Amino acid sequence: MNRPQPNDYHEMVSGYISLVEGNNVLEVIKQQTIDFPDFLNNLIEKADYAYATGKWTIKEMAGHIIDTERILTYRLLCIARGEQSPLPGFEENDYVKQAHFADRSLLSLSEEFSLSRRANLYLYNSLNEQELERRGIAAGRQLTVNALLFTIAGHLIHHTQIIKERYL
Template sequence: MIQRPSVSEFPEYYLPYVHLVPDGDLLETLKENLEKTISLAEGLSEEAGQSRYAPGKWSIKEVLGHMADTERIMSYRLLRVGRGDHTPLAGFNENDYIAAANFDTLSVKQIIEDFTAVRKATITLVNNMAEEAWERTGVANNSDISTRALAYIIAGHALHHLNIINERYL
């Protein structure tokens, strides 16, 4: 089982995400989160997917698209760090990604299919990662980070955004 990372294994700004991940099997958390995300999306109309809880905030479609984009990037980081690649990895600006993606022109179904594909790839990556890889560290966005921290950040980031959708949009 993947151990929860210590706070020295990732930048402090990820702490809220790591804290959201419940104790137990991280793979089960990733699978359960996928089911909850699919269930939430299946209950959304296209009109609801376009809703924003305040002017200038992302729509639900944009939040779901952001979840997929971020997981794709974080999983790539997990792969690189887990395989022992010490090349520093660049950061990214989520607002630039949202502006370029045009998620509001996609259907909720298309966005959730993308998130599902990304999450399934993350699950197989985590499941097949060598045991010794979880201790490895690398540099992403100019900060040291461990493989296991990346796995927890991925899970916590999705949990964070599902909480926001449920609290502020629905």
């Protein structure tokens, strides 16, 4: 699989895409399926910690990652199947506020990520070259299915780095 080209996505996600090393994004995603839950499971004692007032806790960060992956995967599915209607955006802070992640355990969020990601991998691995190159519109911006895969992987890398830098 080739890396997405700049005309395959909006510059807003270029930072995420740039974090993914190499071209084999499916291997990166597969490895994240194991590594991220293990990472979260080692943070149980800090689950409710936020590094500053008004910032998300580790549980909220994990919930945001799960929500975002679901949304990006929905977009990926729609575009891969040829959907021509523009897909909506979402306001991440509003989603976190409405989700009551603070009422959950980090262990449950870790397990939810793992199960959701494992299910998504079946979809991701089923995509052929034609589907990977399909274009659609989400949040008012044109993008390809391939760019969405790289965004999914890069989004997790980005937030894992933030947790390491600011929470630990």
